[in-house]
Amino acid sequence: MGLKMVKIIQTDELKSLLFNIFKGLGVPDEHAMIVSDSLVLANLRGVDSHGVSRGLDFINGIKNGEINPSPKIKVVKETDVSILIDGDRGIGIPVAYYLTLRVIDKAKRLGVSVGAARNLWNVGALAYYVMKAAREGLIGIALANARARVSVPGVKSPIVGTNPIAIGIPTKDEPIVLDMALSTVAFGKIVLALRKGEKIPEGWALTKNGRPTTDPKEALEGYLTPVGGYKGLGLAIVVDILSSILINAPYSLAITGKGPYTQGGFLMTALNPVLFRDYDEFIEALSAYINMIKSLPREPGVEVLMPGEPEYRTYLKRVKEGIPLDDEIWSQLVKVANELGIKCS
Amino acid sequence: MGLKMVKIIQTDELKSLLFNIFKGLGVPDEHAMIVSDSLVLANLRGVDSHGVSRGLDFINGIKNGEINPSPKIKVVKETDVSILIDGDRGIGIPVAYYLTLRVIDKAKRLGVSVGAARNLWNVGALAYYVMKAAREGLIGIALANARARVSVPGVKSPIVGTNPIAIGIPTKDEPIVLDMALSTVAFGKIVLALRKGEKIPEGWALTKNGRPTTDPKEALEGYLTPVGGYKGLGLAIVVDILSSILINAPYSLAITGKGPYTQGGFLMTALNPVLFRDYDEFIEALSAYINMIKSLPREPGVEVLMPGEPEYRTYLKRVKEGIPLDDEIWSQLVKVANELGIKCS
Numbered sequence: 001m002g003l004k005m006v007k008i009i010q011t012d013e014l015k016s017l018l019f020n021i022f023k024g025l026g027v028p029d030e031h032a033m034i035v036s037d038s039l040v041l042a043n044l045r046g047v048d049s050h051g052v053s054r055g056l057d058f059i060n061g062i063k064n065g066e067i068n069p070s071p072k073i074k075v076v077k078e079t080d081v082s083i084l085i086d087g088d089r090g091i092g093i094p095v096a097y098y099l100t101l102r103v104i105d106k107a108k109r110l111g112v113s114v115g116a117a118r119n120l121w122n123v124g125a126l127a128y129y130v131m132k133a134a135r136e137g138l139i140g141i142a143l144a145n146a147r148a149r150v151s152v153p154g155v156k157s158p159i160v161g162t163n164p165i166a167i168g169i170p171t172k173d174e175p176i177v178l179d180m181a182l183s184t185v186a187f188g189k190i191v192l193a194l195r196k197g198e199k200i201p202e203g204w205a206l207t208k209n210g211r212p213t214t215d216p217k218e219a220l221e222g223y224l225t226p227v228g229g230y231k232g233l234g235l236a237i238v239v240d241i242l243s244s245i246l247i248n249a250p251y252s253l254a255i256t257g258k259g260p261y262t263q264g265g266f267l268m269t270a271l272n273p274v275l276f277r278d279y280d281e282f283i284e285a286l287s288a289y290i291n292m293i294k295s296l297p298r299e300p301g302v303e304v305l306m307p308g309e310p311e312y313r314t315y316l317k318r319v320k321e322g323i324p325l326d327d328e329i330w331s332q333l334v335k336v337a338n339e340l341g342i343k344c345s
Numbered sequence: 346m347g348l349k350m351v352k353i354i355q356t357d358e359l360k361s362l363l364f365n366i367f368k369g370l371g372v373p374d375e376h377a378m379i380v381s382d383s384l385v386l387a388n389l390r391g392v393d394s395h396g397v398s399r400g401l402d403f404i405n406g407i408k409n410g411e412i413n414p415s416p417k418i419k420v421v422k423e424t425d426v427s428i429l430i431d432g433d434r435g436i437g438i439p440v441a442y443y444l445t446l447r448v449i450d451k452a453k454r455l456g457v458s459v460g461a462a463r464n465l466w467n468v469g470a471l472a473y474y475v476m477k478a479a480r481e482g483l484i485g486i487a488l489a490n491a492r493a494r495v496s497v498p499g500v501k502s503p504i505v506g507t508n509p510i511a512i513g514i515p516t517k518d519e520p521i522v523l524d525m526a527l528s529t530v531a532f533g534k535i536v537l538a539l540r541k542g543e544k545i546p547e548g549w550a551l552t553k554n555g556r557p558t559t560d561p562k563e564a565l566e567g568y569l570t571p572v573g574g575y576k577g578l579g580l581a582i583v584v585d586i587l588s589s590i591l592i593n594a595p596y597s598l599a600i601t602g603k604g605p606y607t608q609g610g611f612l613m614t615a616l617n618p619v620l621f622r623d624y625d626e627f628i629e630a631l632s633a634y635i636n637m638i639k640s641l642p643r644e645p646g647v648e649v650l651m652p653g654e655p656e657y658r659t660y661l662k663r664v665k666e667g668i669p670l671d672d673e674i675w676s677q678l679v680k681v682a683n684e685l686g687i688k689c690s
Contacts, residue, residue, distance in 0.1 A: 077620070077621065079455070079456055079620060080455065081426060081455055081456055081457050081620075082456050082457060082620040082621070084620070084621050110424070110425065110426055111424055111426055111427050111459075112426050112427060112457055112458065112459050112614075113457065114456075114457050114616060114620065116621055139587070139591070152649075153647075154643050154644040154646075154647030155641055155642070155643045155644075155647060155649060156641075156642040156643055156644070157641040157642050157643075159638060159641060159649060167583050169583065169586060176582075176583070176586070178579045178580065178582075178583055180576045180579065180580075184573065210643065210644065210647075227572070227573035227576050227577075228529065228572035228573035228576075228577060231525045231572050231573075232572075232573060234523045234525065234652035235523065235525075237521075237523075237638070237651065237652060238512050238514065238521070238523055238652065241514060241521070241631065241634065242484070244634075245627065245630045245631050245634050246484070246618055246621055246622065246627060247621045247622065248621070248622055248626075248630070251634055253637065253638075269457075271459060273591055275422070275424060275426075275427040275429070275459065276422065276427070276429050276461055276591055276592045276593070277591065277592065277593055281593075282590065282591060285590045285593070286586065286590050289586065289589075289590050289596055292598065293504060293582070293598075296500055296501070296502040296504060297500070297501040297502050298499055298500045298501055298502075298555065299499040299500075299501070299555065301499075302498075302499030302500060302555075304497075304500060304504060306582065307579035307582060307583065
């Protein structure tokens with residue numbers, strides 16, 4: 001791969017740069033704040049695919065008119081325990097965040113609630129929303145469908161997207177955060193293998209004719225495999241249905257993916273533990289559970305980590321040492337900033 | 346493996362035999378009906394691990410006093426959208442079925458609801474509950490945790506159970522039914538390999554010291570791997586927390602597994618599609634989606650099946666041709682029937 005130039009940038013500096021860029025592109029302050037917060041959090045947690053690089057997609061989408069920078073979020077349907085909103089073609093992040101706040105509010109009142117958003121662009125990392133729920137003392141579950149690029153052997157078409165699922169659970173310390181795409185591996189890993197000139201392991205990908213391949217080039221023209229084979233495919237189909245057919249949004253195969261990545265729909269549920277148990281008792285019991293799991297007998301050097309713990313370690317490191325950005329991504333950001341007359345270091 | 350003797354039995358005959366046996370063991374009529382219905386449905390759908398063979402576990406459990414044949418199900422906590430019940434050490438199936446009915450009723454009123462059951466023995470196939478929700482026009486999601494026997498390399502202990510997840514979605518025809526354990530493969534597949542004297546594929550199992558193995562004997566003394574590696578482990582941990590810590594039931598590692606298999610807890614959610622969309626419109630759009638997925642270009646002989654479709658095909662075949670039971674399982678059933686003075690063919 002050769003050496004790659006990397007820019008190290010501090011959290012606040014990156015957040016304020018992104019905020020100013022989105023603001024400069026006509027995104028209202030409150031939305032610009034949420035978008036930059038979500039993107040920077042993804043970078044801090046080491047989920048770089050959902051950080052600044054996705055921000056560049058939004059910037060392009062606004063510039064070419066595909067994304068509405070200043071959407072009027074509309075409530076389509078609402079009950080005491082549910083809400084369906086229309087994102088007015090806005091960046092998905094502030095739309096999904098607004099939905100999350102409404103779902104949290106309802107779950108605090110009645111104990112459980114479910115919300116959905118459609119007509120929105122990419123929502124970024126699902127972790128953002130379920131972490132918010134968890135910090136409010138609720139269990140949050142979020143789903144979204146994505147452009148179809150997962151398939152199984154023998155099928156000469158993608159079937160579903162990597163359709164992620166995220167679950168956040170409050171604990172005494174950092175929330176448990178599971179945020180997983182339903183492909184065996186992320187697309188990015190195949191791109192990396194191509195750059196390095198390496199083959200990819202069997203089982204990761206298929207050619208566009210639905211044949212297994214270890215060639216990253218064929219894989220990039222073809223499809224990813226679902227995690228765990230037919231189990232992952234089944235789950236990805238169910239997520240597709242819940243985030244599209246159920247809420248009248250585009251299913252994976254109907255998402256064009258033109259311009260910036262886009263999402264069909266977004267579904268969010270929040271559950272209040274007090275429906276079942278005293279809150280403090282729940283948190284105490286969960287601490288004991290986590291400690292028990294983490295102290296199971298194991299080989300030296302092996303750890304059992306809770307979902308979200310590896311990302312939290314990266315977060316702590318990057319908060320302290322700064323966020324590494326690919327030089328190419330950094331240059332694009334600087335270019336946009338310059339166009340808008342925004343100063344950056 | 347050699348030839349195996351198989352008894353073919355018709356649906357009604359098997360159902361009535363099981364009903365009479367459970368009734369003979371002191372299980373109330375209504376419970377005995379639900380238990381035999383669930384077990385026979387599992388056999389009909391080809392999920393033999395959750396059929397009569399599990400029924401034998403219940404029979405033994407009642408005989409040795411571990412299972413309460415005639416439990417008084419108690420509502421511990423209830424709101425408009427939630428319910429927590431105590432199963433009084435009964436067979437899990439009628440307890441979970443009662444919970445399902447209550448959850449369905451609440452979701453029909455308010456649109457979404459969540460219920461949980463603890464202090465119960467095995468609930469059988471989760472498909473049973475989410476299919477019931479789907480037949481009532483609701484989306485059903487069920488979770489349960491099971492005795493710990495899933496681990497990852499380097500850990501010298503099981504961590505979590507195969508902790509299954511099931512989702513049922515109503516359609517114009519048969520519901521979509523995803524019902525999956527979170528291990529790479531079922532325990533039964535390793536037992537089968539041992540019987541056949543074959544090695545198991547890499548990645549299925551670990552020795553009791555947490556080392557990868559292809560020897561079915563070592564695997565049976567060791568652990569299963571989670572489906573999709575760390576993704577499946579993360580999901581299994583979350584399912585464990587939701588079906589134990591959240592509702593004050595035993596977590597996977599606290600389930601002794603003495604006698605009949607047992608469950609820690611059971612969690613069920615139902616969602617009414619009308620919260621988001623006109624019901625008929627939803628069903629129409631879902632039909633179009635299913636047809637679209639099933640007509641994607643593919644190799645001759647390849648089909649894309651919806652979750653639950655393979656099991657439904659087996660169901661249709663077995664309804665017509667009868668249910669094949671291992672001779673050993675059949676003999677055990679006949680023995681119990683004879684002890685109770687019940688006639689069987």
